[in-house]
Amino acid sequence: MYRKKSTGACMAVCASLGVLLAGPIAASPLDNPAVTVPDADPFYAVPGDIAGSANGTVLDSRPITASAGPVPLDAKAWQVKYKTTDHTGEATATVVTVLVPNTPWTGPGPRPLVSFQSAEDGVGLRCAPSLALRGGGLLGGAVSDVVTSVPQLLHTGWAVAVADYQGPDSLFTNAKMTAHGVLDGIRAARSFAPAGIDPNAPMGLTGYSGGGYASLIAAMYQPTYAPELDFAGLAYGGTGSDSREVYDTANGGPFGGGVPILFVAQSRAYPQAQLESHLDDTGRRIIAESQADCIFDGTARYPGLDFGKHLSTEGADKLESLMWQNSPLTQPGLPAQPVFYYHATGDELVPYSSGMSMVDRMCANGVRVEHLAIPGSEHLVEAARGIDYAIPYLADRFAGKVAPTTC
Missing domain, CATH: 1.10.260.130 (434 Repressor (Amino-terminal Domain))
Structure with a gap:
């Protein structure tokens, strides 16, 4: 049932990993005495009296100095704890990092808000993006895509929300927990007064690989779970439609x-x-x-x-x-907004054909999808540069341009 794959692609994988590790990434936050890991940090504790609170309710907050590697980000930043629900419907709480550029917004209309789903690929809170953003970029040994992607999003002038969407139990690839964690994190970010996010701000979703899974799943659940959230667009990549593959x-x-x-x-x-x-x-x-x-x-x-x-x-x-x-193909609903999907044809971790299964389903049901196949590349290379595809697409959606489609 589980066929063994050739390790011939390892050279490309290791080379890509080397590119990421060679960048400006600080030591692991586990080695930084100024940062307490979430498991030992009372701020992350789930309160016992939140069942009656609305999903997305802000429960606690604290300002932080957010960084990408050793370089502080030019943004005001907060960790915001909020109420959500897990895959069983039980009340729980997790954290979203809210970042607002220090530079004034000069574009038309209010400053957009982008929900960036990091590839929170792990089963421990040391893998949470909130720890990476506070501690400098490494997640206990895993490369964090927040290091490359969040600075670029902030450079556009957009506000950014980065949720620890897997919740306090780190429920990796759990569809309901993921969707609830993302959507309630956006609710919390919008209502968090110190961030000053305009209620009419255009919003978008983006992420790659595990973060692409989270972005897609959230978009699929949004029409029923959070109908008041109106996303201008979804840009994601490197994501399988069937987790078994x-x-x-x-x-x-x-x-x-x-x-x-x-x-x-x-x-x-x-x-x-x-x-x-x-x-x-x-x-x-x-x-x-x-x-x-x-x-x-x-x-x-x-x-x-x-x-x-x-x-x-x-x-x-x-x-x-x-x-x-918990695979995207088995979830209810479809994205209500235009979608941009990119995928390397030589992806050795997430089969290209698996990602296309969801594209085909969306196209067949009237979703406007623009698809980009990237030849001669593989998974980790696109993890580093995928945000370069996502930003122009979202910028056009925020500007009100008609979304292209390759369906």
């Missing part, structure tokens, strides 16, 4: 060591499935070691891991079922 592709390949976090996330969200009972001894040890991992922790610890060897056929079927349940 991503798991299958990564397993045994250069990203194989990151596969256990997918298992941890599903096991944590759905304890009734008893997934760990289907592991062999080696599998149980790997999972025990992966409980707080960001994706590159695992890829470094278990390069080329074929995790499927440690999971029974019944366990694999259960895992696939849960991943399918």
Whole structure:
């Protein structure tokens, strides 16, 4: 069921990772004594009396100095804790980082607000973008795309909201928690008075890979979960339509060591499935070691891991079922705004064909989609430069230009 992939693409992956790591990225916030990790920071604690509060209600806030690597960002910034709901409908709380450029907005109309979904690829709060933005760019060993993308978004003059959308339990690739976390984070950012975001400000969504998943899922849930939010456009890339395909592709390949976090996330969200009972001894040890991992922790610890060897056929079927349940193709609704989607044809982590399945579905149902296929590239290269595609698209939507379509 889980076919082992060739590791021949590793040279391209490692080269891309090297490009990202060679940039202006500071030491991990875990090594910075001035920054407390979320697990030990009372600010992140979920209050016990919020069930009656509206989703998106601001519960607490604090100003921060946000940075990209060692360089402070030229913006006012706050961490804002807000009420949301998890995948079971239970009240919970998470954090959105709200950033507003220090330079006055000179464009027409109010300053736009962009919700940037970082690839929060991990199952520990040390992988949260709020920690990266406060601590300098590394997420406990994983490269944070906030380092490259948020500065560029701020440079346009736009306000930016970056939610820890996986919630306090770090429910990686959980569709409902992700959608609620993103949408309620935008609600909180708009109502947070110190940021001064105009209620009539145009809004957009963007993200890549795991952040693209979050952006797409949020757009699909928006018409029913947050109908008052009116997005001018969605720009995302490098995202699979079927999470099972991503798991299958990564397993045994250069990203194989990151596969256990997918298992941890599903096991944590759905304890009734008893997934760990289907592991062999080696599998149980790997999972025990992966409980707080960001994706590159695992890829470094278990390069080329074929995790499927440690999971029974019944366990694999259960895992696939849960991943399918949380895949974009199985979610209700469709984006209500125009969409721009970009994907490298040589993507070795997220199959190009998987991303196109969702494009085809949107096109078939009347969504205006512009699709960009990028030949001769792969996943991590586009992680670094994808925001260069997203910004012009969103700028045109904010300007009221008619969205192009390649459907």
